[in-house]
Amino acid sequence: MDKKGDFELENFLPFLLNQAAEESSLAFQRVYKSRYGLLRTDWRVLFHLGIHGRMTAKEIGQRSKIHKTKISRAVQRLAERRFLTRTRDERDRRSEHLELTPAGEAVYRDLRGIAEEYDAKLSAQFTRGENALLRVMLRRLAGMG
Amino acid sequence: MDKKGDFELENFLPFLLNQAAEESSLAFQRVYKSRYGLLRTDWRVLFHLGIHGRMTAKEIGQRSKIHKTKISRAVQRLAERRFLTRTRDERDRRSEHLELTPAGEAVYRDLRGIAEEYDAKLSAQFTRGENALLRVMLRRLAGMG
DNA sequence: GGGTAATAGTTGTTTTTGTAACTAACAACA
DNA sequence: TGTTGTTAGTTACAAAAACAACTATTACCC
Numbered sequence: 579m580d581k582k583g584d585f586e587l588e589n590f591l592p593f594l595l596n597q598a599a600e601e602s603s604l605a606f607q608r609v610y611k612s613r614y615g616l617l618r619t620d621w622r623v624l625f626h627l628g629i630h631g632r633m634t635a636k637e638i639g640q641r642s643k644i645h646k647t648k649i650s651r652a653v654q655r656l657a658e659r660r661f662l663t664r665t666r667d668e669r670d671r672r673s674e675h676l677e678l679t680p681a682g683e684a685v686y687r688d689l690r691g692i693a694e695e696y697d698a699k700l701s702a703q704f705t706r707g708e709n710a711l712l713r714v715m716l717r718r719l720a721g722m723g
Numbered sequence: 724m725d726k727k728g729d730f731e732l733e734n735f736l737p738f739l740l741n742q743a744a745e746e747s748s749l750a751f752q753r754v755y756k757s758r759y760g761l762l763r764t765d766w767r768v769l770f771h772l773g774i775h776g777r778m779t780a781k782e783i784g785q786r787s788k789i790h791k792t793k794i795s796r797a798v799q800r801l802a803e804r805r806f807l808t809r810t811r812d813e814r815d816r817r818s819e820h821l822e823l824t825p826a827g828e829a830v831y832r833d834l835r836g837i838a839e840e841y842d843a844k845l846s847a848q849f850t851r852g853e854n855a856l857l858r859v860m861l862r863r864l865a866g867m868g
Numbered sequence: 869g870g871g872t873a874a875t876a877g878t879t880g881t882t883t884t885t886g887t888a889a890c891t892a893a894c895a896a897c898a
Numbered sequence: 899t900g901t902t903g904t905t906a907g908t909t910a911c912a913a914a915a916a917c918a919a920c921t922a923t924t925a926c927c928c
Contacts, residue, residue: 585774585835585838585839586774587767587770587771587774587787588862588867589842589858590838590842591747591842591845591846591858592744592747592748592751592838592841592842592845593767594858594861594862594865595740595743595744595747595748595861596744596748597788597861597865597866597867598740598744598861598862598864598865599737599740599741599743599744600865601864601865601866602736602737602740602864602865603737603740603741606737617913617914618914619914619915622732622738625732626732629730629731629732634876634877635876635877636875636876636877642732643742643745645915645916645917646876646877646878647877647878647879647915647916647917648914648915648916649877650876650877650878650879651878651914651915653877654878670875670876670923670924671876671922671923671924672875672876672877672922672923672924673875673876673877673923674876674877690730693730693735694730696737697734697735697736697737700736700737700864701736703863704860704863708856708860711853711856711857712856712857712860713734713736713739715849715853715857716739716740716742716743717733717739717743718848718849719743719746719747719845720739720742720743720745720746720747721742721746722733722742762883762884764884779906779907780906780907781905781906781907790885790886790887791906791907791908792885792886792887792907792908792909793884793885793886794907795906795907795908795909796884796885796908798907799908815893815894815905815906816892816893816894816906817892817893817894817905817906817907818893818905818906818907819906819907
């Protein structure tokens with residue numbers, strides 16, 4: 579049926595990973611977008627702070643590999659909505675410490691619960707071993723291995 | 724070390740998939756971008772035509788799940804650069820058949836070779852069985868299962 | 869100390885994307 | 899035929915991302 583060769587886009591890992599990433603992000607995206615008006619970078623930053631507590635924009639960047647301009651703007655949006663506070667480091671006045679406000683914590687807890695549920699639902703289609711292996715492989719591919 | 728709970732962003736599938744997708748796309752992206760000035764949607768459309776031969780924008784959309792406006796614009800760019808030709812279907816004059824020009828074919832063959840090589844390199848870190856399982860799982864997650 | 873380089877984060881400008889509304893062609897059917 | 903609905907693809911405008919240049923502060927080192 580297909581014209582030439584045996585190359586299949588559907589087996590090309592970068593393509594397949596992108597499709598899986600997009601599809602699996604959709605349902606979760608709808609929640610943080612419609613419920614809190616957050617952008618993708620927003621919830622990621624929020625989660626980093628929710629998980630690790632106070633950190634600087636730089637530290638978030640190191641962990642997430644999100645570009646600093648995206649982080650800067652996400653922090654602005656989150657600060658405007660009083661989801662986090664920024665306090666200058668007095669030892670190094672270039673950087674500032676970011677920390678969730680109670681309101682930010684509440685959003686984090688809510689989204690985190692949804693994330694856990696959603697992750698469980700995705701994982702339910704596979705066995706325990708398959709899930710473990712998948713994560714190992716993805717971490718390796720992500721350069722987090 | 725971490726402040727609260729045991730939730731780990733690094734295990735959340737949508738996050739992990741995105742990181743893996745981005746990281747694994749980087750090297751290939753550099754090639755099609757720097758060598759041919761193509762965008763992500765451009766090479767995908769190009770590959771669909773390279774693999775399946777003549778098809779309409781709609782058919783590409785059905786297979787790839789790329790939105791029709793993105794396809795429309797990619798087709799425009801590819802047509803401008805004479806990588807493909809558009810011919811109206813005389814039976815249904817709303818749609819047109821897209822087909823790679825020899826120049827487009829050449830680009831496709833080049834990129835396809837690079838894609839195959841690159842995919843092989845990525846796959847080399849895993850066993851045969853692991854690779855097979857990974858693709859099955861990703862296809863399922865991508866809704867292509 | 870003074871000059872140069874590095875770092876944290878921000879801002880401005882250009883590309884790309886997302887969304888919705890649109891055109892043109894066809895279909896269905898009274 | 900005419901009316902209404904659908905489909906293929908495009909265009910316009912708003913939202914977001916990418917990239918480069920910028921400010922402010924600290925570090926290095928002669």
